[in-house]
Amino acid sequence: MKPISPAAVAAAPSLVSARQWLALAGFFVALRLLFFPLAEPIVDEAYYWLYAQRMELAFLDHPPMVAWLDWLGTHLLGNTPAGVRLGAVACGLIALSYVYRLTRQVSDQPAVAAGAVLLGCALPGFFLAGFLSTPDAPLVAAWAAGLFYLHQALVRGQARAWLGAGLAMGVGLLAKYPIVLLAAAAAGFVLTDAQARRWLGRPQPYLAVALALLLFAPVLVWNAQHHWASFAFQGSRRVGQLQVEFSTHLLLAHALLLLFPTGAVAAFGAATRPAWRAQAVPDARSRRFLLWTAAVPFGVFFAFSLYQYPHFHWTGPAYIGLLPFLAATLVLPAPAGDRLRQALRRIWRPSLYALGAVYGAVAVYLVWGLPGVPYPTLGDVAYLGWHETAQAVHELEQQVERDTGQRPLVAAMSKWAIAAGLSFHDLDGRYDNITSRNLVGGSAVMFEYWFDDPSGGQRPVLAVDFERKDLEDPRVDAALVNVGPIRQRPIHWRGQVIRHLYYRIATGYRPQAVRRVRWAH
Numbered sequence: 001m002k003p004i005s006p007a008a009v010a011a012a013p014s015l016v017s018a019r020q021w022l023a024l025a026g027f028f029v030a031l032r033l034l035f036f037p038l039a040e041p042i043v044d045e046a047y048y049w050l051y052a053q054r055m056e057l058a059f060l061d062h063p064p065m066v067a068w069l070d071w072l073g074t075h076l077l078g079n080t081p082a083g084v085r086l087g088a089v090a091c092g093l094i095a096l097s098y099v100y101r102l103t104r105q106v107s108d109q110p111a112v113a114a115g116a117v118l119l120g121c122a123l124p125g126f127f128l129a130g131f132l133s134t135p136d137a138p139l140v141a142a143w144a145a146g147l148f149y150l151h152q153a154l155v156r157g158q159a160r161a162w163l164g165a166g167l168a169m170g171v172g173l174l175a176k177y178p179i180v181l182l183a184a185a186a187a188g189f190v191l192t193d194a195q196a197r198r199w200l201g202r203p204q205p206y207l208a209v210a211l212a213l214l215l216f217a218p219v220l221v222w223n224a225q226h227h228w229a230s231f232a233f234q235g236s237r238r239v240g241q242l243q244v245e246f247s248t249h250l251l252l253a254h255a256l257l258l259l260f261p262t263g264a265v266a267a268f269g270a271a272t273r274p275a276w277r278a279q280a281v282p283d284a285r286s287r288r289f290l291l292w293t294a295a296v297p298f299g300v301f302f303a304f305s306l307y308q309y310p311h312f313h314w315t316g317p318a319y320i321g322l323l324p325f326l327a328a329t330l331v332l333p334a335p336a337g338d339r340l341r342q343a344l345r346r347i348w349r350p351s352l353y354a355l356g357a358v359y360g361a362v363a364v365y366l367v368w369g370l371p372g373v374p375y376p377t378l379g380d381v382a383y384l385g386w387h388e389t390a391q392a393v394h395e396l397e398q399q400v401e402r403d404t405g406q407r408p409l410v411a412a413m414s415k416w417a418i419a420a421g422l423s424f425h426d427l428d429g430r431y432d433n434i435t436s437r438n439l440v441g442g443s444a445v446m447f448e449y450w451f452d453d454p455s456g457g458q459r460p461v462l463a464v465d466f467e468r469k470d471l472e473d474p475r476v477d478a479a480l481v482n483v484g485p486i487r488q489r490p491i492h493w494r495g496q497v498i499r500h501l502y503y504r505i506a507t508g509y510r511p512q513a514v515r516r517v518r519w520a521h
Helices: 006-011 018-035 043-053 065-077 081-106 110-122 124-129 136-154 161-175 177-192 194-201 204-215 217-225 229-234 236-241 248-272 274-280 284-305 316-331 339-367 386-404 417-424 474-479
Strands: 409-412 461-465 487-493 496-506
Touching (some): 065 161, 081 316, 110 316, 110 339, 136 161, 161 177, 161 204, 177 194, 204 217, 248 274, 248 284, 248 339, 274 284, 274 316, 284 316, 386 487
Parallel strands (some): 409 461
16 A cells, blocks of 8 residues: 555545544543542552652662652642542643644644544553553653654754753653663664764763753662662563563553553554555654654563563553554544555544443442442452451451550561552551561562561561461461461451451561661661
8 A cells, every 4th residue: 555645634634623532532531530539549559659658769669750759649638549649640641741742743633633642541551551650650751751852853853852852761760760762762763864863963962861860860879879779670680580481472462451452453553554654644754753662662572571471561651652643543534445444443433432431430330339230359469448458457456466565567478569558558557567578588679678677576476468378388487486377357348248368466576587678878
């Protein structure tokens, strides 16, 4: 199929106005704004909330931006779901503004820009990134801003845009390390584009790099003080500790989840059909730039998936550069004879309606419940019934304190999730006694740094978990002193048993068994 000229695109405008597409986008934004203060934080958000309560220059598993946003939000709105998520929702809106600005630059159709905004807030990966308070929220905002300013600089030749690029990359480094893949993509474009290579002889790109590193300085300082622990955790040490596991099929499944099947098909078509790309983005250099920013990060994670498991959200930012192409399949008429485009044109709108209905139904289900729809019985680490679970643990703490005269340590046997959930929902707000499986020598990320008990092991321990087998682990018996039998309590939530809490009580613990890293101040 021959590329479609810009004149042909102009002659075949969108069948729906930009204002109508933006109105539909407003529905998805409204869902975020309605439910972000109502839905209880998931355990991931509770863990990052703990970052903000124990503020440092950086943390073992992530840079500090999510902690800074949580600190600001909770100081404004309290330790509430709204306070926890305020920064994430703001980052989502910032990302959408840059998606719109970028798409307006690369497309001469206003409806394409509106469609890109719609997809940027409706597709599952972007909807969650603009709702949940995780490092992905500021990463997506910084990535979208970086795309805009790098396009301004490398394609449009605007020297002042390098300042914005440096700021965006610096903020991105403070959010999550994978922002370096955007820099790698920009470098690939520079090396393959004659006009962009001219910047190599000018100071602006190097000043932008210096600015980004200056903003990144807190993380560098923290790592220098802690034997480069965060870089090792995210890099060679993490890879070296994992077993070889072919997971490319899961990477592709994650793309279906993040983009919804309709978006994944549109992305495949845009990647393989030059005519689609030309219709969406008439300028050839802009097309190449956007493809570089998608291909490099996706290619890195594709290679990683050949021997390791890629987490489902890792490739999310790679799809930001594809949004103008995906939006064209949504808002522009399909070329005659292109059956795939015609099929996409028919199913995009019902797909978006279905996503809106699913998001709304799930939110109502979690916040208020749906008549006649029971909640599943949950084990392991789940996202419901945390207040009731914390209530049960609080009652057990009080029982142990009455029996021993000491407030016990609470040791949750998951890596971090149960301890984080209990901390956020702790009834008296005194979560300093809650730790994780580091107490019995297990890996527990930041809890290994946070653990601080001066008793020397002479303090009762309440070990808890949602799975009985975790309390049967031989490490529990080896690390705890006079540990009792496994008991259980049902956790009731909204009239039904949501899970079982398993627990054991010990008179103390063996300090030499604790996995602990001391801060270097």
